[in-house]
Amino acid sequence: MILTRRRLLLAAGMMAAFGGRPARAHAKLTIAYPDKSPPNSWVAEDGRMQGILVDLTAELARLAGYDFVAKPLPLPRVQAEVESGAVDGMCLVVTPARLRYAAPTAEPLTAGNVTLFVRRDNPMRDRLAAVQSLDDLAATGATVIASEGNGWIRANVESRGIRTVFANGTIGTVRMLVGGRGDVIADMSHQIRFLLEEVAGGEAVEKLPAVMDVVDWHLLISRKSPVFADLQRLDEANRVMQASGLASSIFEKYGIKV
Incomplete structure (x- = not known):
């Protein structure tokens, strides 16, 4: 009704x-x-x-x-x-x-927030947790995992010289992060949190607090x-x-x- x-x-x-x-x-x-x-x-x-x-x-x-x-x-x-x-x-x-x-x-x-996701056991975890901006992220030397064709990554991450590796679809980025093939995902917070509950091993990944973009x-x-x-x-x-x-x-x- x-x-x-x-x-x-x-x-x-x-x-x-x-x-x-x-x-x-x-x-x-x-x-x-x-x-x-x-x-x-x-x-x-x-x-x-x-x-x-x-x-x-x-x-x-x-x-x-x-x-x-x-x-x-x-x-x-x-x-x-x-x-x-x-x-x-x-x-x-x-x-x-x-x-x-x-x-x-x-x-x-x-609309939504772009935040960072990292494995808890990544040796760079504490340094990444201190990141407050994309320029800070560039200074860490971390490797970002992104889905092939992601225009936001091209305009905001690759343009800063941040090393980026690509996966087949957003779910592929989560699987790569869980598998340790890259340091960090910078993507829509609600989307990655949803996928972490679906992908085996997702509990090893945490969302960092800083918002990179809206x-x-x-x-x-x-x-x-x-x-x-x-x-x-x-x-x-x-x-x-x-x-x-x-x-x-x-x-x-x-x-x-x-």
Whole structure:
């Protein structure tokens, strides 16, 4: 009953936000997601895409009158297919490189802290625990583990000359850290904490207290997609969704308190 009432309120809010204009005819909205990046996006055992960003975009698409399709891909291919216009968009952090071929929603789908994760038995653990900024991290000489195609790492970590090794997907970064193949992960705190509970040996890793950055995750629409002309409607749908408090319930669905 509560969920039904919420959906009715969302629908009413949507009509008000659109000034009473009816939703567009049901066109398709195809969004590509990294396929190994739980809890944000990953492929379930039955082959379906699931995750926080998948659920958020599905609701946004419903409100805007689109039939939603989620396409799982490795992160580098996600970006390549958005750039070529093969898919309509992606849900990632905005970077200068991505802005060249895609436009973000005015407001983010969600936001979160980037923090550091290290094995407790790493000889550099105490030095890394004293890090307060990315410049401090660069001074330690530590090796950062990142997922292939991570634009935030390229813009903020590699640009500082920090040695970086790459894994296949975010879950791969956690497996590498647990296995001692690198010193530290710098990534979204909620995402790595979720994965540490799923990966064998995750209890050997701890989150360090300092926040390196606060990043927003936007829906980015390809400039070559026909949906690009409808970005304002997606913005309006996102505002209604954010005002509803639905995002918090989606996080809680995956066991994350916000």
